[in-house]
Amino acid sequence: MTRIRLKFKKEKEAIFISHLDLMRTFQRAMRRAKLPLVYSGGFNPRPEMSFGQALSLGIESIGEYLDIAINDDSFDMIAIKDSLNNKLPQGIKVTDIALLNEKAKSSMSIVSHCRYLLNLRVKPENRDAVENAFQDFINQRNINVDKEKPKIKKIVSVDIKPLIKEVKLLEYGKGLQIDCIVSCGSSANLKPELIIKAFEDYLGFNIRDYKIKKIELFTEKNNVMIPLIEIDVV
Numbered sequence: 001m002t003r004i005r006l007k008f009k010k011e012k013e014a015i016f017i018s019h020l021d022l023m024r025t026f027q028r029a030m031r032r033a034k035l036p037l038v039y040s041g042g043f044n045p046r047p048e049m050s051f052g053q054a055l056s057l058g059i060e061s062i063g064e065y066l067d068i069a070i071n072d073d074s075f076d077m078i079a080i081k082d083s084l085n086n087k088l089p090q091g092i093k094v095t096d097i098a099l100l101n102e103k104a105k106s107s108m109s110i111v112s113h114c115r116y117l118l119n120l121r122v123k124p125e126n127r128d129a130v131e132n133a134f135q136d137f138i139n140q141r142n143i144n145v146d147k148e149k150p151k152i153k154k155i156v157s158v159d160i161k162p163l164i165k166e167v168k169l170l171e172y173g174k175g176l177q178i179d180c181i182v183s184c185g186s187s188a189n190l191k192p193e194l195i196i197k198a199f200e201d202y203l204g205f206n207i208r209d210y211k212i213k214k215i216e217l218f219t220e221k222n223n224v225m226i227p228l229i230e231i232d233v234v
Contacts, residue, residue: 001038002073003104004080007096007229009062010055014091019054026066029087035080038069052107052217052228053114053184056191061214063115065107065228067100096229104232111185113165113218113225116192118178121209130176130203134169137202145198160198163190165225181218181225
């Protein structure tokens with residue numbers, strides 16, 4: 001059995017494909033590419049595949065990950081990449097591929113942080129206020145925001161400051177851009193929308209519009225952010 005890690009992007013119309021449909025899309029593409037996939041046992045066998053993190057509907061990404069297993073150790077990595085890209089729909093494209101070592105853990109289990117770009121459209125009369133307030137907003141000891149807890153059906157106030165690893169405000173054309181690295185994964189996860197919501201609460205008015213783009217998934221080792229495509233590879 002050979003384990004492979006794929007890095008792919010999800011753009012344009014593909015951002016409206018749900019996570020469940022994305023799984024089915026890759027399964028179909030792999031069958032059409034005639035990859036000798038490894039299947040689970042049991043009554044309803046499924047391909048051995050694991051995504052790094054489920055992407056919210058409507059968000060663009062150039063940093064998605066998928067681990068797969070195949071019953072062949074002679075496959076050429078570039079051939080697999082090209083074959084999949086020929087079968088995948090427009091907007092989904094494999095951009096990198098790596099062979100994993102025998103002791104490699106799944107992308108889902110090792111991801112700890114994610115980098116996002118949040119492109120903000122602000123009214124011209126509010127731009128200076130947004131720029132001037134951002135650093136004071138980030139420098140707060142606590143950044144509290146109301147968050148819904150679906151399981152208990154309750155709105156609770158949470159401090160998201162510990163979940164923000166890095167953040168800066170940049171100029172972006174006629175608008176502004178928040179470049180941030182935040183916690184994500186099973187142990188802690190911060191949706192970037194909550195940063196914008198907390199900032200709006202701090203400002204006292206709403207951002208006109210914003211667009212989220214996911215850039216990369218990381219594992220943190222010795223306080224260094226390492227992209228998943230570089231972890232546990234041969």
